[in-house]
Amino acid sequence: MDEKLGEFLRNFNRAIDLAQAHRDETPGRVRLLDVLTVHLGMSAPDLPILAQDFPVHRFADLDIAVEKISGQDPQARLIGVGGGQQRHHLSLSDLVQQEYGPVSVGQPDFVNLAVGPDSTREVVALGLRLFVYEGSPLAVLQRAANPQYGRNGTDIAVLAPEREAAARFLAAIQEDLRTNSILRGQVVSFAFDPYGQQGAGVTFLHRPSLPPDEVILPDGVLDRVGRHVLGIAANRETLRKHGQHLKRGVLLYGPPGTGKTHTVRHLLSASAGTTAVLLAGSSLHAVGEAARLARAMAPSMVILEDIDLVAEDRNMGHGPQPLLFEVLDALDGLDADADVVFLMTTNRAEALERALVQRPGRVDLAVEIPLPDVGNRVRLLELYAPAGVFSEDALRAAAEQSEGATASFARELVRRAVLAAVDAGEEPGDQHLAAAVRELMGQGEALTRSLLGAGGEDPAGGVSGGPGLLPDGQEPEPEVSVGYSFGWVGQGGTRYVPLPRTT
Incomplete structure (x- = not known):
């Protein structure tokens, strides 16, 4: 058997040599x-x-x-x-x-x-x-x-x-x-597809076009965020001249569906020429590479959606999170005069790692994007409704009956009203909007309301709010009032934390 195998191998090697x-x-x-x-x-x-x-x-x-x-x-x-x-x-x-x-x-x-x-x-x-x-x-x-x-x-x-x-x-x-780079001034997201063809490693996105009048927030909130994100960039040379740092971190927090991502889209729209790197979901693990790219392509913006997915408080009982340290290193690793803004969003501010939100230089500004009040709910319905289809009284009534509703809820409410009219073979009108309100606010749509962010109460039973962004004993800024929320910390019971809230 061994002799036959040896002979086979010799013949095989000879065949390869002849072919070569x-x-x-x-x-x-x-x-x-x-x-x-x-x-x-x-x-x-x-x-x-x-x-x-x-x-x-x-x-x-x-x-x-x-x-x-x-x-x-x-x-x-x-x-x-x-x-x-x-x-x-x-x-x-x-x-x-x-x-x-x-x-x-x-x-x-x-x-x-x-x-x-x-x-x-x-x-x-x-x-x-x-x-x-x-x-x-x-x-x-x-x-x-x-x-x-x-x-x-x-x-x-x-x-x-x-x-x-x-x-x-x-x-x-x-x-x-x-x-030089094709990435400079572009809006990109990291893409990792091990089974795809040889790729660029990034996906190029069209820069959104979203004017400020389509961002419905409480008075002053959008201006405050804009001053910190866009205003600093517009005055970078003057700030450098006076020795002020440009690197900054901004946290937008609040219940789901209130307009955090919508606000980000407006900031992207208003920052033409700025390189923007979007990280969400599985691409959050590329935060280190995104920070290096942002440094090279400044002025730039790194957007971390749902930052709590990788920066949850280590005391929450979920074990070590390696990506948390990637995030912290990315925030700390840039020079102070680098015109780079880290723009973070979260639905669970109370769960964020304290090292992220309480250390100076990591988050300079935290702004709550709250549930819209009745006036803003009317504005949202006016924004999403076809022009001239619903009366002002119908829009006001729908807004008053949808307490705790979000921007996502308002958009779905208008869509339901139009769909009801189409199904009935009629032109959309006030009656269809009223029917859509009754349907969505009914008992059978509780899960839908939850998925759309409608509500206002913390599922854990507390009051929705932000993280402890101010060190103990430090007074908030004049335009910030202080509220309280709580989160379970390991087995230590309940911890009450001071919360900054935008007025």
């Missing part, structure tokens, strides 16, 4: 090693290789920088790597040392990457650029991320007769990435 020899002798095929040796003027296997990794979301920037710098040589060439699927597993060192046999020159691989909400760029996913840089010949292998082949990042590897020339080229790439 036949491929190398195929007319028209050029060995990659020969091309590299001729271009570099020296035996390629004897030369040093410098490699560097880059974040996936900077791959399009990397491609632009490499093309621009290599393009300074009018004789620059772009070639590919042959060898079928095997080439995706080989490093530049493998290709040069021929660890897995000779490799021929092939066609470069390309992939389309998004470089904006509505634009793409054809990027070299696997290819070699041959050019002369500052008098020294270089060969640069460029690779995209490809989880299918075990590569979760992007990289370039530089082969050169002079190690110093390769180092200078990599430094020039880094400098270009520091000052």
Whole structure:
């Protein structure tokens, strides 16, 4: 049995050698090693290789920088790597040392990457650029991320007769990435799809268009938030001149559906030219990378939706939360004069980690986005209702009958009224709005009201409110009044915390 196995293996290896020899002798095929040796003027296997990794979301920037710098040589060439699927597993060192046999020159691989909400760029996913840089010949292998082949990042590897020339080229790439980017001024969210095609690592979003008159909040609240988020950015040079810090943290808290995300959309709308990184759900784990991107692309904004998901009080009994420390490091890691705002939202302010909300420099401003009063509920219904369909009296009656309703509830109320009219084959009118109010406020829609954020009472039985944002003994600012809320802390019973509330 052993002799037969040995004979089989010898025959198998011989077949591989014959196939490789036949491929190398195929007319028209050029060995990659020969091309590299001729271009570099020296035996390629004897030369040093410098490699560097880059974040996936900077791959399009990397491609632009490499093309621009290599393009300074009018004789620059772009070639590919042959060898079928095997080439995706080989490093530049493998290709040069021929660890897995000779490799021929092939066609470069390309992939389309998004470089904006509505634009793409054809990027070299696997290819070699041959050019002369500052008098020294270089060969640069460029690779995209490809989880299918075990590569979760992007990289370039530089082969050169002079190690110093390769180092200078990599430094020039880094400098270009520091000052230029397709991400600057864009609104992006991090996207991680290990099963997708080679991607940019980010999703480009259209900047919202939301005027202030469509943000229904208590008087003064939107202005206060706007001064801190947009006003500081508009006066950054004057503030720097007077030694004032620009980095800031803003927390919007309140019950679900009251308009926290809507407020964020307005701030994005009013901050054209500012780079914005949105993190929500599973992408919250990228807060460290988002902070580094924000620093490089300032002025910028990092939006952390539902921050309590990763920054819950460690005393709440849910064990350690590694992402909490990522958030704290991100907030602390930026220079004070960096024009970066961390804009956070939460429905459960009382559950936030005290190290996040009570340490100076992490959250400079906390603003409650409360349930709308009757006047604002009328304004919400007027905003969402088709113009001229419902009378002022009907809108006022609907607002008065929906105590504790949210902006989400008002939108759904109007939709229900229109749907009822359509089902009846009638034009929407006051009677349909009144019927929608009775339906949504009825006993059978209790869960729907809860999902829409309607209510006003804390499900745990307390009063909805914010976290302890002021250290013990410190008086609140004049425009802030103090209330109280409570949260269970481990097994220690009830803790009462002073709450800042916007008047």
